[in-house]
Amino acid sequence: MTLEAPRIAPDMPRQRRETTRDLVDFPTSIERGEIRLDVRLIDVSARGFHARCSDARFVRGEAVSVWLPQCGLVQARVMWGLRGCFGAQFMVPIDPRTYPDILAALRAPADKAQGALPG
Numbered sequence: 376m377t378l379e380a381p382r383i384a385p386d387m388p389r390q391r392r393e394t395t396r397d398l399v400d401f402p403t404s405i406e407r408g409e410i411r412l413d414v415r416l417i418d419v420s421a422r423g424f425h426a427r428c429s430d431a432r433f434v435r436g437e438a439v440s441v442w443l444p445q446c447g448l449v450q451a452r453v454m455w456g457l458r459g460c461f462g463a464q465f466m467v468p469i470d471p472r473t474y475p476d477i478l479a480a481l482r483a484p485a486d487k488a489q490g491a492l493p494g
Contacts, residue, residue, distance in 0.1 A: 394420045399481040406440040406448065407431075414441070419481060421474045423451065423464040433461035444480035445473070 396418035405414045414428040433456035440448040451463035469477060
């Protein structure tokens with residue numbers, strides 16, 4: 376009797392993310408058409424973000440706009456959606472020269488960040 380080593384599934388899709396994500400915990404809003412929803416950013420990169428939203432489900436290909444400090448509304452396309460969370464890619468990546476400042480604002484204490492949210 377021979378024992379075989381467990382196989383790592385070669386047919387599993389590889390992670391296609393080109394950049395690493397930075398962890399954040401930032402309450403903000405998403406606009407889908409005329410509807411504004413509260414979301415919480417979980418991680419972000421210059422190319423996209425992962426957010427939680429218990430009020431809606433998002434589907435691949437859907438257009439949304441997310442509010443980011445120092446940027447305002449930024450257009451993005453949903454790349455995946457599960458119950459309660461989704462990931463999106465920015466239509467135009469954030470300029471790498473300004474990304475560190477935006478990340479710092481996303482990681483700022485909640486009282487400072489909240490004051491910057493649109494009414």
